[in-house]
Amino acid sequence: xxxxxxxxxxxxxxxxxxxxxxxxxxxxxxxxxxxxxxxxxxxxxxxxxxxxxxxxxxxxxxxxxxxxxxxxxxxxxxxxxxxxxxxxxxxxxxxxxxxxxxxxxxxxxxxxxxxxxxxxxxxxxxxxxxxxxxxxxxxxxxxxxxxxxxxxxxxxxxxxxxxxxxxxxxxxxxxxxxxxxxxxxxxxxxxxxxxxxxxxxxxxxxxxxxxxxxxxxxxxxxxxxxxxxxxxxxxxxxxxxxxxxxxxxxxxxxxxxxxxxxxxxxxxxxxxxxxxxxxxxxxxxxxxxxxxxxxxxxxxxxxxxxxxxxxxxxxxxxxxxxxxxxxxxx
Numbered sequence: 001x002x003x004x005x006x007x008x009x010x011x012x013x014x015x016x017x018x019x020x021x022x023x024x025x026x027x028x029x030x031x032x033x034x035x036x037x038x039x040x041x042x043x044x045x046x047x048x049x050x051x052x053x054x055x056x057x058x059x060x061x062x063x064x065x066x067x068x069x070x071x072x073x074x075x076x077x078x079x080x081x082x083x084x085x086x087x088x089x090x091x092x093x094x095x096x097x098x099x100x101x102x103x104x105x106x107x108x109x110x111x112x113x114x115x116x117x118x119x120x121x122x123x124x125x126x127x128x129x130x131x132x133x134x135x136x137x138x139x140x141x142x143x144x145x146x147x148x149x150x151x152x153x154x155x156x157x158x159x160x161x162x163x164x165x166x167x168x169x170x171x172x173x174x175x176x177x178x179x180x181x182x183x184x185x186x187x188x189x190x191x192x193x194x195x196x197x198x199x200x201x202x203x204x205x206x207x208x209x210x211x212x213x214x215x216x217x218x219x220x221x222x223x224x225x226x227x228x229x230x231x232x233x234x235x236x237x238x239x240x241x242x243x244x245x246x247x248x249x250x251x252x253x254x255x256x257x258x259x260x261x262x263x264x265x266x267x268x269x270x271x272x273x274x275x276x277x278x279x280x281x282x283x284x285x286x287x288x289x290x291x292x293x294x295x296x297x298x299x300x301x302x303x304x305x306x307x308x309x310x311x312x313x314x315x316x317x318x319x320x321x322x323x324x325x326x327x328x329x330x
Contacts, residue, residue: 002030002117010118022120025199034116037198038106041205042099048206049090052213053169057083070219072269076166078218086164086174097177098184105188113195126200133190133204134285140186142289145282148179154276157182167216167272173209183284211285214256215268261286270299 004010007026011017018026029037059067061080068074121129148158161175173180187208191201256262263283271281280298283289290296 002026004030004118014119018118019120022118025120026118029116034110034198035103035106037116038109038114039103041202042094042102044202044206045098045209046091046094048209049094049170049173049213050087052210053172053217056169056217056219067219072218072220072266073166073273078164078166078168083168083170086168086170090170090173093173093175093177093180097180101181101184109191109201112192114191114198114201115195116198121197121200126196126203129190129194129196129200130204130207132194133187134208136190136193137186137208138283138285139289140189141183141284142282142293144182144186145284146295148182149276149278149282159276162272162275164216165272165275167218167269169213169217172212172216211256215263215265215284216272217265218269220266261288263287267299270302274298 002010004013004026007018007023010022010026056067147153154162157176157179161171161179164171164174175183187205191204196204256264263281263286267281267283267287271278274280278298280295281290282295287296290299
């Protein structure tokens with residue numbers, strides 16, 4: 001709750017006029033207790049989870065042929081009933097596990113220094129804090145995720161998340177309630193290290209949630225193998241992991257492709273495709289931890305095999321074109 005009763009009082013205390021954003025924030029938050037401002041977070045999580053996966057999900061329902069070439073595992077179709085069941089389970093986890101934990105953690109949030117007052121942070125301050133949060137979360141999430149792939153951790157907790165061997169956006173937070181809480185810890189660690197305004201705190205959790213949904217969307221949203229020959233689309237004659245690589249296509253127009261060391265959908269889809277045996281691609285956002293600690297070797301090997309197959313196919317097509325030209329002039 002702001003310690004001012006009017007905008008004029010706030011401007012007098014700050015020694016300047018409020019910006020438009022600060023005036024809007026004052027009008028919204030002046031009479032609201034900090035607890036209720038913090039409680040907004042669970043509302044945003046539910047809203048983002050319900051809305052962010054919809055574009056790809058609706059495209060898959062309404063125009064499946066138009067986006068099929070971008071699908072990472074085109075042979076796998078997740079029934080609508082399974083997606084709805086997943087959605088209900090995730091909402092229950094948010095309401096009965098994540099929500100209560102966030103609310104009882106309010107004193108901790110106040111203690112670490114998450115503020116709600118004026119002035120609002122600058123764009124550069126917010127961007128710097130968000131960058132720190134992504135790096136901190138990614139590093140600690142890597143080790144916790146890797147620990148969950150121990151035999152006990154996988155069998156008792158993490159196997160639930162891997163029920164979707166071909167991920168969909170709605171399955172991003174689908175997991176055992178204990179895993180949701182365990183992997184939620186690194187998300188709070190960044191703001192604890194570099195405290196921010198509650199608006200940046202909200203934005204951090206929204207962005208992280210959107211990123212997780214993109215990573216699990218099941219479609220190639222960045223970088224990609226850039227395969228242009230649609231003959232690769234029927235890959236049944238190849239071994240399973242090679243088939244997975246050959247069916248990776250590049251979905252255009254996504255800003256995440258410009259983020260350095262960003263993993264994305266293809267990177268994490270490989271982790272799900274391998275499943276419980278996976279000792280590769282544990283990172284949640286970036287790829288540097290897997291590279292430094294050697295847990296991307298299987299993935300890089302398969303990508304190397306893909307490059308060789310592409311060269312072989314290219315040479316085969318060129319030979320076929322040359323033979324066709326000689327036949328034409330014979």
